[in-house]
Amino acid sequence: MKKCKMILKISSITKIGLILLLLMGFTAFAQNTHYNKSSFVSLAFNVASVQAQQVVSHAQTLQVAGKDAQKETKKQVQNDDARANYDKINDKFKDIGPGNNTVKFVVALVVFLLAFWAVGKMKGKVKWVAVIAVLLALGYISKITYTEARALGRQQGYAPVQPIWFSHKVHAGQNGINCEYCHADARTSRHAGVPSLNVCMNCHSQVKEGKVSGTKEIAKIYKHLGYNPTTMQYDKPGKPIEWVKVHNLPDHVYFNHAQHVQAGKVACQECHGPVEEMDRVVEYKELAMGDFCLKCHRERGIDQSNPYYKHYDFKDMKKGDKITVDKIGGADCSSCHY
Numbered sequence: 574m575k576k577c578k579m580i581l582k583i584s585s586i587t588k589i590g591l592i593l594l595l596l597m598g599f600t601a602f603a604q605n606t607h608y609n610k611s612s613f614v615s616l617a618f619n620v621a622s623v624q625a626q627q628v629v630s631h632a633q634t635l636q637v638a639g640k641d642a643q644k645e646t647k648k649q650v651q652n653d654d655a656r657a658n659y660d661k662i663n664d665k666f667k668d669i670g671p672g673n674n675t676v677k678f679v680v681a682l683v684v685f686l687l688a689f690w691a692v693g694k695m696k697g698k699v700k701w702v703a704v705i706a707v708l709l710a711l712g713y714i715s716k717i718t719y720t721e722a723r724a725l726g727r728q729q730g731y732a733p734v735q736p737i738w739f740s741h742k743v744h745a746g747q748n749g750i751n752c753e754y755c756h757a758d759a760r761t762s763r764h765a766g767v768p769s770l771n772v773c774m775n776c777h778s779q780v781k782e783g784k785v786s787g788t789k790e791i792a793k794i795y796k797h798l799g800y801n802p803t804t805m806q807y808d809k810p811g812k813p814i815e816w817v818k819v820h821n822l823p824d825h826v827y828f829n830h831a832q833h834v835q836a837g838k839v840a841c842q843e844c845h846g847p848v849e850e851m852d853r854v855v856e857y858k859e860l861a862m863g864d865f866c867l868k869c870h871r872e873r874g875i876d877q878s879n880p881y882y883k884h885y886d887f888k889d890m891k892k893g894d895k896i897t898v899d900k901i902g903g904a905d906c907s908s909c910h911y
């Protein structure tokens with residue numbers, strides 16, 4: 574009798590937990606997502622998390638920015654055989670990010686419930702099998718929770734569809750165009766910047782056709798600029814193109830490209846991955862404070878030939894010692910946070 578009561582008690586707690594989980598799942602599901610890889614498990618924890626506010630507003634910003642472009646491109650994908658390849662071509666990078674854990678999560682949950690029920694009902698050896706199943710399922714659920722919680726507010730794997738099928742693989746890869754030809758500001762300013770369509774015209778006033786998309790995608794450059802390729806005149810009003818931003822650090826973080834590219838001599842690929850192999854840009858690394866920014870700052874030496882450091886007083890350091898970035902303030906909260 575006593576034992577029965579215990580089980581009832583535990584299961585009512587579980588019931589409440591389950592109802593909460595389901596509610597969170599549904600809220601998240603209803604919210605839907607901007608994020609091509611995220612699952613409703615991830616969003617369920619968004620809702621539960623103390624960060625909910627931040628994450629949701631961040632997601633909304635992205636959603637608003639991305640919606641128009643996504644809507645427009647969706648139509649194009651349907652009408653355009655060339656663009657049907659758009660998703661497929663990016664296959665190489667499809668496993669970046671937390672992935673979609675929804676199915677695994679649901680299966681683990683079902684196993685957990687069945688096993689939990691079996692612990693109460695069964696006797697003897699079967700009961701112990703059920704106990705082990707409960708523990709295993711719980712362990713697995715925790716693992717998924719951890720993965721999803723880590724990804725909170727971060728967007729590793731985010732790869733929005735862009736309004737023009739612009740491919741880094743074609744440009745930076747196959748045609749070997751230097752990153753800084755288009756992202757000229759990376760060396761001198763905080764933002765690497767995205768080139769204006771006039772930069773595209775340096776080549777595309779001549780190159781009117783691509784191997785993958787024929788003339789269709791390049792024609793969009795002309796359209797946005799109000800350019801007529803037959804008469805070679807800018808005779809119509811143009812309309813600026815709205816690229817969808819891929820990388821977005823939270824607003825409370827300060828990041829500066831020049832500091833890394835110019836002073837720090839860090840290659841673009843160390844932070845952005847092999848962009849020259851990507852058709853669609855994907856956020857390749859998890860831009861996390863600890864495992865990304867601080868990890869490098871604690872290991873990486875600064876460029877001591879930089880004349881700026883002549884005036885620096887590195888206490889207790891011999892000439893020639895490696896001076897890591899954290900020694901010059903790269904681990905102080907205020908150097909990265911407003």
Ligand code: HEC
Pocket residue numbers: 735739741744745750751752753754755756767768816817818819820821841842845848849853854
């Ligand atoms: C011919 C011009 C051109 C070249 C060369 C080029 N890019 Fe880009 N890049 C663009 C354009 C246009 C975008 C915006 C559209 C997009 O995201 O695909 C962009 C976007 C990006 C983004 C994503 C920005 C965001 O929204 O967060 C990264 C990162 C990037 N480029 C890195 C590189 C790197 C690294 C190289 C060299 C390997 C490179 N680019 C070479 C034109 C170029």
Ligand code: HEC
Pocket residue numbers: 752753756759760763764765766767820821822823828830833834839840841842843844845860
């Ligand atoms: C130390 C890491 C790091 C290096 C090196 C780096 N980037 Fe970035 N890049 C970032 C981060 C972080 C962001 C997001 C910034 C934000 O949201 O404020 C970003 C954003 C961008 C963007 C989006 C537009 C912008 O400026 O915010 C482009 C384009 C870009 N990077 C291109 C490049 C290119 C090209 C290089 C090499 C010349 C490069 N990056 C080197 C970390 C890096």
Ligand code: HEC
Pocket residue numbers: 737738739740743744748750768769770772773774775776777780782783784785786787790791794
């Ligand atoms: C330095 C020269 C150069 C610049 C600058 C340049 N492109 Fe290109 N682009 C090329 C070449 C060359 C090709 C043809 C590649 C092929 O298909 O062989 C090409 C192809 C393309 C294609 C068709 C790809 C395909 O295979 O279907 C598109 C779309 C495109 N570029 C868009 C852009 C946009 C947008 C910009 C500006 C952000 C830009 N390009 C800037 C040289 C350039």
Ligand code: HEC
Pocket residue numbers: 826827828829832833836837838839843844860861865866867869870873874875876879898901902903908909
């Ligand atoms: C791959 C290595 C690497 C990564 C990743 C990296 N940094 Fe850095 N960072 C450097 C180097 C090298 C310097 C030193 C540059 C110099 O000599 O001034 C630096 C300097 C800085 C500084 C100036 C420190 C000071 O007080 O002078 C800030 C701020 C900074 N990084 C922010 C960030 C942020 C934010 C991120 C993550 C989004 C990040 N960094 C990721 C290598 C990195």
Ligand code: HEC
Pocket residue numbers: 624726727822823826860861862863866867870903904905906907908909910
């Ligand atoms: C080298 C740069 C850097 C330094 C130094 C740094 N941060 Fe951060 N911090 C970041 C970045 C980038 C993010 C956002 C990315 C993420 O989610 O980790 C962040 C996020 C945070 C967040 C929000 C966490 C979240 O999950 O939203 C807090 C709080 C924070 N940092 C506190 C601190 C404190 C306190 C210090 C000093 C002990 C510090 N940071 C030093 C780069 C830095």
